[in-house]
Amino acid sequence: MKLVIYWKNIKKMIKLLKLSIGCIVLFSFSLSGQDCRWQLKVRYDMEIDFESEENEYEGEQKLTIFNNSPDTLDKLYYHLYFNAFQPGSDMDIKSLLIDDPDPRVGSRISKLTENEIGFISPQKIKQNGKKLKYEIEGTILFLQLEKALLPGDSTTIEMKYEAQVPIQIRRSGRNNKEGIDYSMAQWYPKLCNYDRHGWHADPYIGREFYAPWGDFKVAINIDSKYVLAGTGYIHDEACYLPTEKKKRKWIFNAPNVHDFVWAADPDYVRNVHTLKDGRTLQFFHQPNPKYDSAWLQFPVIMEKALEFIEKNYGPYAYNTYSFIQGGDGGMEYPMATLITGNRPLVSLVGVSLHEWMHSWFQMMLATNEAKYPWMDEGFTSYAEDETMNYIKSIGLIPGQKSTDRPMRTSIESFVKFLNTGMEEPLSTHSDHYGRNQAYGVASYVKGSLTLMQIKNLIGEKAFRKGMLEYYWKWRFRHPEPDDFFRIMEKAGGIELEWFQEYWVNTTKVIDYAIDTVLENKNQTEVVLKRNGPFPMPIEIKVVTKKSEYLYYIPLDLMRGNKYQRKDDFKSGKQEEKIMIQKPWHWVNPIYKLSLDFPLKDIISIEIDADQQLPDVERNNQVFKSTN
Ligand SMILES: [Zn+2]
Structure with missing residues (x-):
């Protein structure tokens, strides 16, 4: 009996074991099903002592890195962006050799003198109190860790450094053209991002940015004549009051x-605009009689804009945002922007939006x-463009009117550029x-136009729903192209992989034409031709002597069409008579469309009459009756 019981127990145990193995397998499947995209987290604790006479500062940085990746990291990379502003830097060479240099850069870097260049020069770097070996190559700092950073673990790197602020060449620097003393972007040693594609230690040549999220505490000791603005929340509002002290410490928490940006000028006027829910918009600019009234009208417009933006693109997740005069045009940073500020209202609103x-x-x-x-x-x-059009539609900018087609100029300039043959695919790395x-x-x-085309492919309602889903699913998670397209195709119930492939990875063009129009008893036969290699669904507007009709020809690869959803059909296109046709198979360059009217009744036939497609040849899209 004991033995029997014993065997029973063993059988039970085997059963349990099988079940638990099944659970482990299932669990790991469900993990990948939930798309557990990992990311590094960081915490920066920084303090600098700024000497405005020399345009130099000494900094101390404590960076804690939380390794949420499945990989052991034995090295780290940092950006030292200010090193780009030195003769012979990668940014300088790129600008000197490119056919069409940015006029703000041109050959200016090559002419910088010793006290005009920028640099960030690390002095001592430690991990767990032990000195680390490091190498600097241009704008990239490489650190060999003394103790490897294991998955799920964290480490703190302490660094002392000296830096010099370059004269303003691009984005950051001193003495911008409007007389703002310091536009301090990309001013500290900043950890490069590491993700499932590896390290992103791109040398800085003046283009784009990518970094892990984290909490920043930044203390800036600077001559007390300066007023500061920056990312995050000011620790002590009293900093904005006069003081007798020679230097003042400004602390920001973000x-x-x-990223973290700041700017300083002795003449900044600060205007804090409080929204109904208590959040604030802050405005910093140098008084200028010519533009002061624009800066006064500005806050109310941005408040209205926020209502529209949050409804369509999701809530702004922070409690304040600062519009700061500085930089060399307009550049985005977390919780703040640097914009040139001597602009009429419409331009000030445009760049700020x-x-x-x-x-x-x-x-x-x-x-x-x-x-x-x-x-x-x-x-x-x-x-x-959408938000600006809304602001104009509610009459907030005197003399400015909204339009039915806010994307018209984008379509036209894109087609014009396509016809130069110089297009490079969207999948190209920005550098x-x-x-x-x-x-x-691009x-x-x-x-x-990507968003415009998707809206046209899946319909307005599905597009709105998709954009909000994209925000909620991927907020604070670094989405990639596949993530975006999968959200939009689910929202629309339409396959978009073919569109993603043609649009993102190729430079193939769209060109649809009306080939021939023939009478066939009481009907008219229209032979349509796809001249370009890029297939799309198309709409054909037919105007007869009695009425107007819209023929919609879906593409077979879509496996559906936007009019299949009754809500869109009813709300958006109620007035029009839409004739949904059988799908056009993408392999076929020809499609025959039969119209139930005799040719003599037809006034015109036009492909894409609303000009939603970036079709490279518009002259072949219209048939006009000679009757
Ligand atoms: Zn931009």
């Missing part, structure tokens, strides 16, 4: 951000914008475009 929208796509979603600049600059530009113009058009223009 939780869950991936753009930079603020980056808070969504670069600060809260934060794709690797070096690798996928179109997901940041492009999506930002699209949302900026590696051959021409600045190709980078600019990242900003084609990037923004």
